[in-house]
Amino acid sequence: xxxxxxHRFHGGLRLPEHKQESxxxxxxxxxxxxxxxxxxxxxIGHLAEPLVDVGEPVAKGQLIAQAEGYVSASLxxxxxxxxxxxxxxxxxxxxxLPVRAIVIESDGLDEWAALPEPLPHFEQCxxxxxxxxxxxxGIVGLGGAAxxxxxxxxxxxxxxxxxxxxxxxECEPYITCDDMLMREQAxxxxxxxxxxxxxxxxxxxxxxxEDNKPEAIAAMRRALxxxxxxxxxxxxxxxxxxxxxxxxxxxLLTGQEVPSQHLPADIGVVxxxxxxxxxxxxxxxxxxxxxSRVVTLSGGALxxxxxxxxxxxxxxxxxxxxxxxxxxxxxxxxxGGPMMGVPLAGDDYPLLKGGNCLLALDAxxxxxxxxxxxxxxxxxxxxxxxxxxxxQQLYWYTRARDFDEVQRFDLFDCIECGACAxxxxxxxxxxxxYRFAKSEIWAQEEERRKADLARRRHEARQARLARLExxxxxxxxxxxxxxxQKQTDDDPKKAAIQAALRRVQAKKAERARQQAQxxxxxxxxxxx
Amino acid sequence: xxxxxxxxxxLAALFGLLLGFAATRFRVEGDPIVDQIDAxxxxxxxxxxxxxxxxxxxxAIARGEADINRCPPGGETVILQLADLLGRDPLPLDEEVGxxxxxxxxxxxxxxxxxxxxxxxxxxxxxxxxxxxxQMHTVIQDECTGCKLCVPPCPVECITMVRLEPDLAHWHWPxxxxxALREAG
Numbered sequence: 001x002x003x004x005x006x007h008r009f010h011g012g013l014r015l016p017e018h019k020q021e022s023x024x025x026x027x028x029x030x031x032x033x034x035x036x037x038x039x040x041x042x043x044i045g046h047l048a049e050p051l052v053d054v055g056e057p058v059a060k061g062q063l064i065a066q067a068e069g070y071v072s073a074s075l076x077x078x079x080x081x082x083x084x085x086x087x088x089x090x091x092x093x094x095x096x097l098p099v100r101a102i103v104i105e106s107d108g109l110d111e112w113a114a115l116p117e118p119l120p121h122f123e124q125c126x127x128x129x130x131x132x133x134x135x136x137x138g139i140v141g142l143g144g145a146a147x148x149x150x151x152x153x154x155x156x157x158x159x160x161x162x163x164x165x166x167x168x169x170e171c172e173p174y175i176t177c178d179d180m181l182m183r184e185q186a187x188x189x190x191x192x193x194x195x196x197x198x199x200x201x202x203x204x205x206x207x208x209x210e211d212n213k214p215e216a217i218a219a220m221r222r223a224l225x226x227x228x229x230x231x232x233x234x235x236x237x238x239x240x241x242x243x244x245x246x247x248x249x250x251x252l253l254t255g256q257e258v259p260s261q262h263l264p265a266d267i268g269v270v271x272x273x274x275x276x277x278x279x280x281x282x283x284x285x286x287x288x289x290x291x292s293r294v295v296t297l298s299g300g301a302l303x304x305x306x307x308x309x310x311x312x313x314x315x316x317x318x319x320x321x322x323x324x325x326x327x328x329x330x331x332x333x334x335x336g337g338p339m340m341g342v343p344l345a346g347d348d349y350p351l352l353k354g355g356n357c358l359l360a361l362d363a364x365x366x367x368x369x370x371x372x373x374x375x376x377x378x379x380x381x382x383x384x385x386x387x388x389x390x391x392q393q394l395y396w397y398t399r400a401r402d403f404d405e406v407q408r409f410d411l412f413d414c415i416e417c418g419a420c421a422x423x424x425x426x427x428x429x430x431x432x433x434y435r436f437a438k439s440e441i442w443a444q445e446e447e448r449r450k451a452d453l454a455r456r457r458h459e460a461r462q463a464r465l466a467r468l469e470x471x472x473x474x475x476x477x478x479x480x481x482x483x484x485q486k487q488t489d490d491d492p493k494k495a496a497i498q499a500a501l502r503r504v505q506a507k508k509a510e511r512a513r514q515q516a517q518x519x520x521x522x523x524x525x526x527x528x
Numbered sequence: 529x530x531x532x533x534x535x536x537x538x539l540a541a542l543f544g545l546l547l548g549f550a551a552t553r554f555r556v557e558g559d560p561i562v563d564q565i566d567a568x569x570x571x572x573x574x575x576x577x578x579x580x581x582x583x584x585x586x587x588a589i590a591r592g593e594a595d596i597n598r599c600p601p602g603g604e605t606v607i608l609q610l611a612d613l614l615g616r617d618p619l620p621l622d623e624e625v626g627x628x629x630x631x632x633x634x635x636x637x638x639x640x641x642x643x644x645x646x647x648x649x650x651x652x653x654x655x656x657x658x659x660x661x662x663q664m665h666t667v668i669q670d671e672c673t674g675c676k677l678c679v680p681p682c683p684v685e686c687i688t689m690v691r692l693e694p695d696l697a698h699w700h701w702p703x704x705x706x707x708a709l710r711e712a713g
Contacts, residue, residue, distance in 0.1 A: 095694075399706075429704050435701040436702065438701075439700030442700070458573045458581060458653050458654050
């Protein structure tokens with residue numbers, strides 16, 4: 001075992017794990033359903049831009065939507081078939097708003113498109129070339145946040161990376177997709193680690209896994225030993241929610257805190273999920289894009305919880321059918337874990353890249369929410385907050401709509417882990433308050449930005465109108481002068497007088513000049 | 529006695545010089561309070577307050593010639609912010625200027641009806657309408673403040689104010705329901 005000193009983060013919780021149910025069976029490779037729905041928002045950042053038209057045939061692995069902008073991810077067809085629609089479809093998001101999606105009807109052949117060449121000897125490849133490959137493959141963080149991986153792997157030359165961390169903590173209850181992936185495909189994950197290590201050139205690589213996954217730890221240790229990576233270390237960490245939070249894991253393993261409003265790369269650390277590492281290996285070593293993922297199907301309402309590898313875009317109802325269906329009507333469906341997941345209204349949602357778990361909870365696991373009672377200032381929430389915030393203060397100031405004060409209490413450092421709401425004896429939905437406050441502050445900032453733009457545009461318009469007016473006046477004045485000039489020229493009597501005046505003036509000037517010339521010598525004498 | 533007077537006179541002269549120097553050296557251009565008021569106003573430039581734009585209204589407030597309750601797009605929020613800034617009592621929105629605007633609207637030109645008269649372009653205070661004489665016009669949605677000034681000049685009534693469709697990028701979390709809490713006291 002390693003002698004590395006672990007740094008315990010503040011607060012945290014021991015939660016009922018519910019992990020055994022879905023680890024009894026190995027990962028089941030599901031085929032392809034008749035219809036796949038692929039929303040263009042599979043990631044954080046800009047929506048991908050479709051490259052195919054309705055009616056067009058597509059091959060498995062063909063690029064069907066291009067990353068738009070830097071923080072974005074491409075999308076590939078998970079099977080061969082035909083595009084039957086590009087339209088708004090239901091999307092797993094708390095707003096319930098639909099998102100534009102490409103709908104593919106499978107032809108049942110599952111034929112691959114031409115793929116880029118596999119790079120088993122990636123060590124000889126240029127770093128930018130590998131990053132471009134990972135960007136092409138449309139890989140995003142598979143732990144749930146779905147941030148484009150190629151962006152995270154390119155922190156910039158001014159931020160040298162000292163530590164690369166693979167996150168296998170998987171701290172939320174029920175979820176076991178990383179656990180099963182580590183047990184069954186540890187070599188793949190280590191291969192992905194090698195690729196990332198080649199790109200980032202860190203001094204050390206750390207793999208953090210919670211100690212409630214002994215099989216995964218054993219498998220990963222074996223794969224790591226076989227790989228002969230000397231600067232890499234596997235660390236078993238205590239099981240405590242939310243140790244899988246990026247900042248919490250970094251602190252746990254390195255003792256370094258990521259400063260507020262900074263990224264891990266700012267302190268020389270990059271952290272990736274183990275599933276992401278496996279996807280990177282697929283993309284680089286085999287030249288395959290990200291078109292499927294391992295997802296945990298769990299909860300008491302299922303006949304047999306299990307992990308499955310399913311194509312992106314498969315409907316959640318179809319996934320459940322493939323493993324035997326429901327035992328009873330679920331009392332709550334959640335995309336993600338029970339602490340941070342998104343509640344779903346039904347089954348008609350597609351599997352996304354970031355979808356690590358579908359929960360179908362029974363009445364016992366998801367009792368009806370108790371009504372919130374007034375805060376009694378017990379302070380439990382502050383005791384469990386892993387970021388050492390003061391959840392009560394955030395709550396009170398949010399209720400008072402005092403958004404300046406909420407920010408002074410570091411609202412934006414909240415990771416929305418839900419630990420405070422979990423322990424609250426008054427059942428106050430605290431995280432809802434923080435999310436509301438955050439989006440309210442963002443909306444206000446957006447409004448201010450728009451007001452500034454309007455002010456600038458209005459001022460520019462006023463300036464332009466004033467300039468045009470001034471130019472018009474100048475033109476008019478000139479015209480008037482020219483007109484007056486012309487009038488004097490036209491009148492013969494006036495012209496005669498003017499001419500006489502000019503002659504007299506000319507004579508006078510001539511006389512003055514002669515006198516001046518004559519007077520010059522006298523002037524010279526004067527001073528002496 | 530004489531020394532005392534002398535000292536006072538010299539001191540007065542010194543301070544006078546100092547103040548005079550400071551007045552020229554550290555002079556602040558413009559009127560900072562007008563800028564602060566202007567920063568709170570929503571910049572729709574709609575003129576509903578009776579002034580030709582947000583800045584003239586801000587200037588009028590600063591001079592004490594206008595009340596702080598004449599901005600319908602800003603509504604209660606802006607009134608409260610202005611009251612806070614200026615130390616005046618908050619007032620309900622002046623009925624004379626219309627009702628507070630609840631939702632955000634933007635102008636939309638029915639392009640097949642547009643005859644290209646440019647009247648709306650001349651009316652737009654923030655140059656958010658694109659077009660030319662006898663060419664179809666269109667509203668740049670991101671830059672439209674929803675002031676409605678382009679609606680009356682249109683001779684063919686092809687401009688309407690529309691609500692922005694909610695999308696994921698602009699959606700925000702609703703406030704938690706507090707009815708139960710209130711009942712509990």
